[in-house]
Amino acid sequence: MSASPAHVPASDRLAKPDTANDLVAAVWPASADREDDGIVRIGGVPVTELKERFGTPLYVLDETEVRARARRTRAAFDAAAAExxxxxxxxxxxxxxxxxxxxxxxxxxxxxxxxxxxxxxxxxxxxxxxxxxxxxxxxxxxxxxxxxxxxxxxxxxxxxxxxxxxxxxxxxxxxxxxxxxxxxxxxxxxxxxxxxxxxxxxxxxxxxxxxxxxxxxxxxxxxxxxxxxxxxxxxxxxxxxxxxxxxxxxxxxxxxxxxxxxxxxxxxxxxxxxxxxxxxxxxxxxxxxxxxxxxxxxxxxxxxxxxxxxxxxxxxGRSIVGPAGVTLYEVGTVKPVQATDELRRLYVSVDGGMSDNARPALYGAQYSARVVSRASDAEPALARVVGKHCESGDIVVEAEYLPGDVAPGDLLAVPATGAYCFSLASNYNYIPRPPVVAVAEGSARVIVRGESIDDLLARDAGISSTEGTE
Missing domain, CATH: 3.20.20.10 (Alanine racemase)
Incomplete structure (x- = not known):
């Protein structure tokens, strides 16, 4: 059998784009678009607003997309069966x-x-x-x-x-x-x-x-x-x-x-x-x-x-909820690395990682990414998006072209994360699991509360209930 697309090395899949701003329609929720101000909106909600209200990392789930995919799947099998x-x-x-x-x-x-x-x-x-x-x-x-x-x-x-x-x-x-x-x-x-x-x-x-x-x-x-x-x-x-x-x-x-x-x-x-x-x-x-x-x-x-x-x-399951999900991160550091004599790339570190998306570490799953808090005219640069965990395998996106001026404080989004990211999330390195926010028609609401460090400490039986957590 031939290799499935998931097994094709990233270096063979990627071609340098003219711009690192475009959102590939097949990968992002149908509601995702970049407005004239350069900010991406999902379900009508600007990602900058989501960051301000709920913080990052953040799982964002487009309710309209989930419902539409459920309806479409049901209709497809109903019609095929009836035939x-x-x-x-x-x-x-x-x-x-x-x-x-x-x-x-x-x-x-x-x-x-x-x-x-x-x-x-x-x-x-x-x-x-x-x-x-x-x-x-x-x-x-x-x-x-x-x-x-x-x-x-x-x-x-x-x-x-x-x-x-x-x-x-x-x-x-x-x-x-x-x-x-x-x-x-x-x-x-x-x-x-x-x-x-x-x-x-x-x-x-x-x-x-x-x-x-x-x-x-x-x-x-x-x-x-x-x-x-x-x-x-x-x-x-x-x-x-x-x-x-x-x-x-x-x-x-x-x-x-x-x-x-x-x-x-x-x-x-x-x-x-x-x-x-x-x-x-x-x-x-x-x-x-x-x-x-x-x-x-x-x-x-x-x-x-x-x-x-x-x-x-x-x-x-995946085909219903996967494309409806986007994970939102904030960039913390950007480090140029000369990987080989011929290959130079940016290591873009974000405030999450394998604790909120274990799939790349588990079986080499490939993802894409975009800077979503602004548009950029900078030349696209080959980048690797990595997390903050103490593992060299803590890779969120193996290879992607991002704006060459990607910088700390930028918001970066990884699409197609609705399936098996929240489900497989962990507290590795004592990082709290992110909340899940549903977006639809310009509004956003929490559907699964996130954790705090206090939540994690509350489970530790070695800490007296009368002690503070400062």
Whole structure:
């Protein structure tokens, strides 16, 4: 397989631009624009106002963008399913970004919610989500988490291991109910993505080998407190194109057809992992093309075997919330570095880093950046945006052309940070996690409060509650 765009070295991706002011439309929220004063506005709110009101680092989430992407995704799969005479359910994958406000946005736009821990379940419930529209997966759900999921009446629990069959059955029997379950299987399709993001190959922690599906489903069907609802598969994340989904569909439908001889198989869940643009080099597949390709592939496989097309489910997260997010930083230092005899670049240090965006350190994720508090006529200069942590790998943007006059005090923004940045945030080096601010139609409000150093010290049991923190 060829390398995905995420694996292309930054030095090969970048071409020196005429100006370092332009905002690449595919990477930024649709509402982001640079006004005549040079200041970028997101959701109609100037970034300078956001800095003044909320400080930096700051996660900024465009509510209008999230809602529009949720609606567009739902419409795409509804239309594709209807064309083939079936229905589709879109679950928002909460692991990408979860807060009560975001859950309300996506459920109001018609999406169900996918969770994988008791904490994520608690957030979805606190947002007022109908439990029937919650799916619960994960490779090591505790008995307490399973019990809670059964108690509140989640719509489906994804069975990920042999041990979970008995655990879910016992929890359901104890409450005198029949719990709908799905079986997570590995189709063996290797998505074109980073190894850490590929989740359907055989040598990994999730699910069952496809060859065991008939046997395991037979065991589930023997238990009166369980109702088998269908197969579940997820081939990876940040995937471009439909080829992997087509191949996975072919393998899943073959097993789906075998399972029909033992009873109904109402749903086939093909997971998510739809890619987005992080840089101008990325060319994500439009959601309508993905929906048509995925549903069409399943329909074709079913027709070939002479079986009815089941209801379909997908679980996008990144493609809903990722492009709606921008992280705002303040530049602290700028250091020219002669990297090699031929390569000179600026090291631009910002007031955040791997604590608010772990993805570059985890798997070399690429991002872009812009100075957003002013426009500049300076010659673009090759730069590396780095954080303030005590790690040489604390890189926010590996390579980007920024104005050659970038200076301390400038506001710098990194787009496409709505997914897996807040979710993976930490307190490394005792740095408080930033707040999350939603913007829409010229207004801004906090939807997740940030932390202070006092908050971090309050957790330290070695500090007396009567002592000050000065």
């Amino acid at each position: 083939h005479g079936t229905t589709a359910e879109v679950y928002y994958a909460g692991k990408a970004f979860l807060s009560t406000e975001v859950v309300r946005w996506v459920t109001q736009e018609g999406l169900a919610v996918d969770v994988s821990t008791g904490g994520e379940l608690a957030v979805a419930l606190a947002a007022g989500t109908d439990p029937v529209r919650i799916g619960f997966h994960g490779n090591n759900k505790s008995t307490a988490e399973i019990s809670r999921a059964v108690e509140v009446g989640v719509g489906s629990i994804v069975i990920d291991s042999d041990a979970e069959i008995a655990r879910v059955a016992e929890a359901a029997a104890a409450r005198g109910i029949v719990q709908s379950v799905r079986l997570r299987v590995n189709s063996g399709v290797h998505a074109e993505t980073h190894d850490f993001l590929a989740t359907a190959h055989e040598d990994q922690k999730f699910g069952f080998p496809l060859a065991r599906a008939v046997e395991v489903v037979g065991r589930i069907r023997e238990l009166p407190s369980l109702r088998f609802d269908g197969l579940h598969c997820h081939i990876g994340s940040q995937i471009f194109g439909v080829a992997g989904f087509r191949e996975s569909a072919a393998r899943l439908v073959e097993v789906h057809a075998q399972l029909l001889s033992g009873g109904p198989v109402p749903v086939l869940n093909l997971g998510g992992g739809f890619g987005i643009a992080y840089t101008s080099a990325d060319d994500p597949t439009p959601i309508e093309e993905l929906a048509d390709g995925i549903v069409g592939a399943v329909a074709g496989e079913c027709a070939e075997r002479g079986i009815a097309l089941p209801s379909l489910a997908v679980e996008p």
